[in-house]
Amino acid sequence: MKKLFGSRNARVLKRMQPLVDRINGHFASYSSLSDVELQAKTQEFRERLQKGETLDDILCEAYAVVKDACRRLLGTKVEVTGHVLSWDMVPFDVQLVGAIALHQNNIAEMATGEGKTLVAVMPLYLNALSGRNVQLVTVNDYLARRDSDWMGHVLKWLGLTVGCIQNEMTPAQRREQYACDVTYGTNSEFGFDYLRDMGMAMSRDEMVQRDHFYAIVDEIDSILIDEARTPLIIAGPAKVSTHMFDKLKPSVSTLFRQQSKLLNDLMSEARDILAKEDASPEEKDHAYLLLAKVQLGMPKHKQLMRLMEEPAIRKALDKKDAEMHSDNNRGFLQEVKETLYFSIDEKGQEAELSEKGRQFLRPGETDAFVIPDLPTIFSDIDSDNSLDDNAKLEKRKQAQAEYDNKAEIIHNISQLLRAFCLFEKDVQYVVQDNKVIIVDEFTGRPQPGRRFSEGLHQALEAKEDVQIERETQTLASITIQNYFRMYDKLAGMTGTAETEANEFKAIYNLDVVVVPTNRPCMRKDSDDRIYKTQREKYKAIIEEIADCNKRGQPVLVGTISVEVSELLSRMLQRRNIVHNVLNAKHHESEAEIVARAGQLSAVTIATNMAGRGTDIKLGAGVKEAGGLHVIGSERHDSRRIDRQLRGRCARQGDPGSSRFYISLEDNLMRLFGSDRVASIMEKMGLQEGEELSHSLLNRSIEGAQRRVEQQHFAIRKRTLEYDDVMNKQRVTIYGLRKSILLADDPRELLMDFIYTAISEKIDEAYAVRIKNEAVDFSVVREWLARTFPIGFGADLFDSSRGQESIAKGIMARIEDAYAIKVRMENPDALHWLERYIMLSAMDGVYQEHLYAMDALRQGVQLRSYGQRDPLVEYKQEAYEMFSRLMDTVKDDICANVFRLSTIAIGPAKPKPQTDIQEVHEGFNPFEGAGSGGATETAEPQRAAITVRRAQPKVGRNDPCPCGSGKKYKACCGR
Numbered sequence: 019m020k021k022l023f024g025s026r027n028a029r030v031l032k033r034m035q036p037l038v039d040r041i042n043g044h045f046a047s048y049s050s051l052s053d054v055e056l057q058a059k060t061q062e063f064r065e066r067l068q069k070g071e072t073l074d075d076i077l078c079e080a081y082a083v084v085k086d087a088c089r090r091l092l093g094t095k096v097e098v099t100g101h102v103l104s105w106d107m108v109p110f111d112v113q114l115v116g117a118i119a120l121h122q123n124n125i126a127e128m129a130t131g132e133g134k135t136l137v138a139v140m141p142l143y144l145n146a147l148s149g150r151n152v153q154l155v156t157v158n159d160y161l162a163r164r165d166s167d168w169m170g171h172v173l174k175w176l177g178l179t180v181g182c183i184q185n186e187m188t189p190a191q192r193r194e195q196y197a198c199d200v201t202y203g204t205n206s207e208f209g210f211d212y213l214r215d216m217g218m219a220m221s222r223d224e225m226v227q228r229d230h231f232y233a234i235v236d237e238i239d240s241i242l243i244d245e246a247r248t249p250l251i252i253a254g255p256a257k258v259s260t261h262m263f264d265k266l267k268p269s270v271s272t273l274f275r276q277q278s279k280l281l282n283d284l285m286s287e288a289r290d291i292l293a294k295e296d297a298s299p300e301e302k303d304h305a306y307l308l309l310a311k312v313q314l315g316m317p318k319h320k321q322l323m324r325l326m327e328e329p330a331i332r333k334a335l336d337k338k339d340a341e342m343h344s345d346n347n348r349g350f351l352q353e354v355k356e357t358l359y360f361s362i363d364e365k366g367q368e369a370e371l372s373e374k375g376r377q378f379l380r381p382g383e384t385d386a387f388v389i390p391d392l393p394t395i396f397s398d399i400d401s402d403n404s405l406d407d408n409a410k411l412e413k414r415k416q417a418q419a420e421y422d423n424k425a426e427i428i429h430n431i432s433q434l435l436r437a438f439c440l441f442e443k444d445v446q447y448v449v450q451d452n453k454v455i456i457v458d459e460f461t462g463r464p465q466p467g468r469r470f471s472e473g474l475h476q477a478l479e480a481k482e483d484v485q486i487e488r489e490t491q492t493l494a495s496i497t498i499q500n501y502f503r504m505y506d507k508l509a510g511m512t513g514t515a516e517t518e519a520n521e522f523k524a525i526y527n528l529d530v531v532v533v534p535t536n537r538p539c540m541r542k543d544s545d546d547r548i549y550k551t552q553r554e555k556y557k558a559i560i561e562e563i564a565d566c567n568k569r570g571q572p573v574l575v576g577t578i579s580v581e582v583s584e585l586l587s588r589m590l591q592r593r594n595i596v597h598n599v600l601n602a603k604h605h606e607s608e609a610e611i612v613a614r615a616g617q618l619s620a621v622t623i624a625t626n627m628a629g630r631g632t633d634i635k636l637g638a639g640v641k642e643a644g645g646l647h648v649i650g651s652e653r654h655d656s657r658r659i660d661r662q663l664r665g666r667c668a669r670q671g672d673p674g675s676s677r678f679y680i681s682l683e684d685n686l687m688r689l690f691g692s693d694r695v696a697s698i699m700e701k702m703g704l705q706e707g708e709e710l711s712h713s714l715l716n717r718s719i720e721g722a723q724r725r726v727e728q729q730h731f732a733i734r735k736r737t738l739e740y741d742d743v744m745n746k747q748r749v750t751i752y753g754l755r756k757s758i759l760l761a762d763d764p765r766e767l768l769m770d771f772i773y774t775a776i777s778e779k780i781d782e783a784y785a786v787r788i789k790n791e792a793v794d795f796s797v798v799r800e801w802l803a804r805t806f807p808i809g810f811g812a813d814l815f816d817s818s819r820g821q822e823s824i825a826k827g828i829m830a831r832i833e834d835a836y837a838i839k840v841r842m843e844n845p846d847a848l849h850w851l852e853r854y855i856m857l858s859a860m861d862g863v864y865q866e867h868l869y870a871m872d873a874l875r876q877g878v879q880l881r882s883y884g885q886r887d888p889l890v891e892y893k894q895e896a897y898e899m900f901s902r903l904m905d906t907v908k909d910d911i912c913a914n915v916f917r918l919s920t921i922a923i924g925p926a927k928p929k930p931q932t933d934i935q936e937v938h939e940g941f942n943p944f945e946g947a948g949s950g951g952a953t954e955t956a957e958p959q960r961a962a963i964t965v966r967r968a969q970p971k972v973g974r975n976d977p978c979p980c981g982s983g984k985k986y987k988a989c990c991g992r
């Protein structure tokens with residue numbers, strides 16, 4: 019396969035060579051031009067494109083112009099994120115190859131440090147000549163700023179405008195940046211701007227983006243693979259707040275302490291048995307069962323972890339654990355779980371309350387956690403003849419309220435348990451300024467404004483005793499995949515695409531072109547060093563830092579969590595080693611820390627924040643000391659993240675080295691495959707502080723990483739399959755919204771909507787006609803009378819005239835009446851009002867629809883138990899719900915045409931958006947894993963929230979099933 023791939027790549031590269039030669043030919047000929055003449059090329063190209071030449075026709079000349087501009091700028095000063103740099107780059111031939119690949123919609127895989135930032139400038143320049151907005155997508159705001167400052171130097175010299183979107187910018191500032199030829203920014207900013215433009219703007223002036231023409235995604239694997247696991251969501255506060263986290267927290271935290279006490283007792287009993295020299299095999303087996311219980315109740319129990327440093331104990335325990343989780347032992351596992359207050363499935367990220375736990379929380383209340391079966395209760399009430407209609411209605415309401423209350427309690431408890439048992443401060447989140455802030459697992463950056471979904475964030479707020487924010491409701495959402503599929507042209511760059519090449523092809527139709535390096539890479543990657551415990555591992559890391567430091571070699575230590583970066587920092591302080599820390603808590607001086615990291619004797623501890631895109635320049639004398647040395651303090655779940663960290667050194671042919679440190683206590687090793695490594699270590703009889711290091715072991719560690727990667731791929735694919743359903747609907751709604759926003763005369767659209775609604779109603783009347791009998795127009799006439807303040811004479815409804823003629827007759831009456839209304843309105847605001855009538859009808863209904871779709875998505879998961887494919891069910895129901903939605907939109911528009919007036923509500927001011935949140939949920943590495951029979955607690959509580967949806971569906975305009983006589987949407991469906 020490799021050979022095949024290699025030969026394909028070689029062919030692609032060979033095809034590009036003549037283009038490279040032509041670029042260099044033009045480049046040589048331009049040297050005779052004056053600066054002004056070279057700069058005039060930009061205008062010349064634009065004109066040639068207007069006259070019909072294509073971007074491909076002018077590619078070689080345009081790239082040569084960029085190359086020559088770079089040459090002419092050599093030695094000039096440019097301010098980049100506050101630091102003055104001297105321009106010192108003219109693209110190498112391999113960079114020209116990368117630039118061609120990018121224009122041709124490929125992913126250019128170029129090794130770390132090969133200068134991708136510069137490569138992108140050429141296709142950006144070329145494509146921007148078309149007059150459309152081209153975008154460069156980076157992984158964080160800092161890189162967007164850095165690259166737009168740095169590369170803007172060349173682009174601006176050539177007469178282009180360059181913009182950069184930053185998180186704190188106002189809509190007006192954003193509009194200005196998008197108006198530029200080239201715009202730099204992060205994927206979330208681009209995605210959220212799109213959602214706000216398409217889903218929330220009420221007039222053309224509120225929109226900020228102008229185009230989705232061509233985007234180059236830098237670090238494409240990070241954005242389209244890692245970030246793509248969770249969608250971008252804009253959320254507003256929920257209409258009502260029902261949570262009880264604050265009330266429930268004390269009892270859950272007592273439960274947590276109670277469980278700790280119980281496990282400590284089990285732990286000491288097990289230890290006593292194992293300490294006995296003459297313990298029988300049965301006794302030992304019992305001890306391991308006790309330990310397995312401790313593991314089930316608290317996988318990171320400190321004493322247990324300490325005990326497991328002993329390979330023999332670890333092995334026996336792993337065996338016991340596997341035995342308990344085998345299919346044959348399900349009943350036994352359940353029994354064991356019932357001896358604890360709750361059990362934890364770390365891979366599946368779920369916490370399951372046992373009967374014992376339920377009793378502890380609600381002593382004596384046997385059915386406190388039993389969700390009422392609403393459909394049965396409703397049907398019992400209905401068939402109870404002793405009740406009159408009012409009493410039935412009252413009973414139904416009571417049952418519904420009891421159901422809602424219980425479902426909420428169960429959901430809240432479950433989320434609190436997850437918050438207590440599975441989420442650690444300074445690992446998945448930090449607490450700052452009285453807020454819980456997610457730390458992005460892949461980039462190590464704090465994500466203010468992002469929230470965990472489904473109440474988990476509030477549960478964490480309760481756990482940390484900070485202000486509990488109100489629940490949110492989705493107002494607009496899109497997956498990263500579907501956002502980027504919208505572009506006419508897409509391209510990407512990264513140092514690490516290869517592991518995900520298939521996914522890029524399948525989802526984005528992007529091929530990977532592997533570009534050779536300019537100079538051979540000099541990096542020395544040593545084998546991993548493996549220790550039994552984290553303690554020994556950290557000690558060894560400190561020794562290695564001290565050793566480099568003595569020799570003057572700068573060191574960059576990458577950590578996965580803030581917690582570990584701080585621990586290493588404390589250890590270094592004790593050794594009096596001067597160092598800098600870069601993590602989610604200390605990131606204000608990021609640019610300075612990075613600038614200093616390559617100086618002699620520098621020691622920098624950084625989370626993944628410095629793992630990607632960061633360019634560390636080497637100081638004087640550092641090459642002689644061996645270049646930058648990179649130490650990884652743990653393997654990440656994803657191999658690409660590790661490779662990116664290594665790639666911080668040995669850039670552009672410089673010397674450099676790297677080494678990873680691992681312990682059997684690391685999450686990756688604990689959860690995904692320490693068995694093999696543990697048994698090798700046991701065979702070798704390792705002593706405290708001793709390490710193991712062999713290339714074979716690297717392979718089994720990569721095997722563990724591969725397993726996690728596969729699991730993540732499955733999650734992404736699933737997210738996308740579900741979003742594809744939503745996407746079709748989103749495209750329809752946003753397409754309509756866009757045509758309303760951009761229409762010069764919205765009245766035409768308004769009348770179209772009304773006409774369609776009327777035609778459909780008439781068609782329905784004809785459809786139910788009994789053969790040869792007259793059409794019954796009573797339903798249509800009732801609707802017309804309710805909706806329009808106009809009399810419609812009986813003569814309009816003569817079925818012999820045919821459907822179309824009747825609809826047109828009705829429409830003519832409406833148009834006449836509307837013409838009179840127009841004369842009374844404020845002419846300046848009328849177009850605004852017409853847009854408002856359509857947009858507000860769509861937005862209100864669409865947001866309710868999104869809410870219902872969320873619930874549906876969770877609800878259908880349960881059906882997999884009934885051998886039904888949840889995705890198929892989801893598609894079917896989503897389709898039906900969407901058809902109903904479109905009917906409601908039309909009805910609401912019709913109802914408001916005469917009801918709303920410019921005089922009453924006047925033209926809109928832009929809506930204040932202070933209460934809007936952008937949510938790009940935090941990731942957790944093992945989410946979705948292991949979802950099988952072991953997640954029972956979580957599932958019923960989810961079901962609880964969604965059972966309502968499992969009742970027969972009720973249309974919004976149907977009579978309400980509660981019997982009130984009102985429409986469903988005006989009663990229980992409100």
Ligand SMILES: Nc1ncnc2c1ncn2[C@@H]1O[C@H](COP(=O)(O)OP(=O)(O)OP(=O)(O)O)[C@@H](O)[C@H]1O
Pocket residue numbers: 106107108109110113128129130131132133134135136512513630631632633635665666669670
């Ligand atoms: N043509 C060139 N001539 C001289 N130096 C160059 C050239 N191209 C890039 N460089 C230098 O190479 C270094 C790496 O560049 P850059 O940060 O763009 O790499 P990268 O490919 O984006 O790396 P990463 O994959 O780590 O993000 C920078 O210091 C840059 O100045």
